[in-house]
Amino acid sequence: METFPVIDMEKLNGEERGVTMEVINDACENWGFFELVNHGITHDLMDTVEKLTKEHYRKCMEQRFKEMVASQGLEAAQSEINDMDWESTFFLRHLPLSNISEIPDLEEDYRKVMKEFAANLEKLAEQLLDLLCENLGLEKGYLKKAFYGSKGPNFGTKVSNYPPCPKPELIKGLRAHTDAGGLILLFQDDKVSGLQLLKDGKWVDVPPMRHSIVINLGDQLEVITNGKYKSVVHRVLVQPEGNRMSIASFYNPGSDAVIYPAPALVEKEGEKGQVYPKFVFDDYMKLYAGLKFQAKEPRFEAMKAMKSTVNLGPIATV
Numbered sequence: 001m002e003t004f005p006v007i008d009m010e011k012l013n014g015e016e017r018g019v020t021m022e023v024i025n026d027a028c029e030n031w032g033f034f035e036l037v038n039h040g041i042t043h044d045l046m047d048t049v050e051k052l053t054k055e056h057y058r059k060c061m062e063q064r065f066k067e068m069v070a071s072q073g074l075e076a077a078q079s080e081i082n083d084m085d086w087e088s089t090f091f092l093r094h095l096p097l098s099n100i101s102e103i104p105d106l107e108e109d110y111r112k113v114m115k116e117f118a119a120n121l122e123k124l125a126e127q128l129l130d131l132l133c134e135n136l137g138l139e140k141g142y143l144k145k146a147f148y149g150s151k152g153p154n155f156g157t158k159v160s161n162y163p164p165c166p167k168p169e170l171i172k173g174l175r176a177h178t179d180a181g182g183l184i185l186l187f188q189d190d191k192v193s194g195l196q197l198l199k200d201g202k203w204v205d206v207p208p209m210r211h212s213i214v215i216n217l218g219d220q221l222e223v224i225t226n227g228k229y230k231s232v233v234h235r236v237l238v239q240p241e242g243n244r245m246s247i248a249s250f251y252n253p254g255s256d257a258v259i260y261p262a263p264a265l266v267e268k269e270g271e272k273g274q275v276y277p278k279f280v281f282d283d284y285m286k287l288y289a290g291l292k293f294q295a296k297e298p299r300f301e302a303m304k305a306m307k308s309t310v311n312l313g314p315i316a317t318v
Helices: 009-013 017-030 043-072 108-136 142-148 219-224 263-272 281-291 297-305
Strands: 006-008 033-037 088-095 154-162 174-177 183-188 195-199 202-205 213-217 234-236 244-252
Touching: 006 009, 006 017, 009 017, 017 033, 017 108, 043 088, 043 108, 043 154, 043 183, 043 244, 088 108, 108 142, 108 154, 108 183, 108 213, 108 244, 142 219, 219 281, 219 297, 281 297
Parallel strands: 006 033
Antiparallel strands: 033 213, 088 154, 154 244, 174 234, 183 213, 183 244, 195 202, 195 234
């Protein structure tokens, strides 16, 4: 098995830039995932985020999770459970409008540090989108513009904990799926593993590395690149010991952004033509909500067949 792609972003500033860009391109084409080190977010900030996230879980969420497990009788499960996930989560929205001040139970220092962390991740996401543009031969800023909509991108964070599970062979932490959106930036636990992606029909571990940010591509990047880059099925396994922290931030198109394959890439493909549909992102999300844990291809087919809620007009060329 090839080794999981790890990208040292400092190498983008020197003579190894060309080789590093090739590794990123290969990761986008063949893995849908890669891991970043030296990404510019300080270790101190990441350590504080981790410490406060774990404290918040212990103080505010652990007991609630135990009560949910007891009420569902999950500890006594005898057969595989396919309709729920062994995870404790809450969501933060950053763009277009933040809701951090409205989330109950968050200490003030935790709110402050999550705002700072989100600002760093937003900057990193936009830097990565431009690196993808460069690899794809699209003009700088094309992907950011494609995501923009009328109010800018949607950007939010899912903060998850995967507590120890007495029946890890019967219950998934998070069932297999692809992500609906654009670019996902994950700060994961470096001690407790569990994230896996499907590559060439085999499940591959995404290695936990201290202070790294794991990147994966969502369905919208597959559409915009006309299938050159692909979103990849992934899942989270639970462990009998150890609580796994996962902070996944989703840099997604704006709700009214119109998504379609980049004309320059369609032209480059020649006879293959435009393989993916044109649609409003919010319409895709409504469809995805009920079909998250099913294959993505029927979702794309459904969008082809569906009339979007706004007049999409002719495909624009940028």
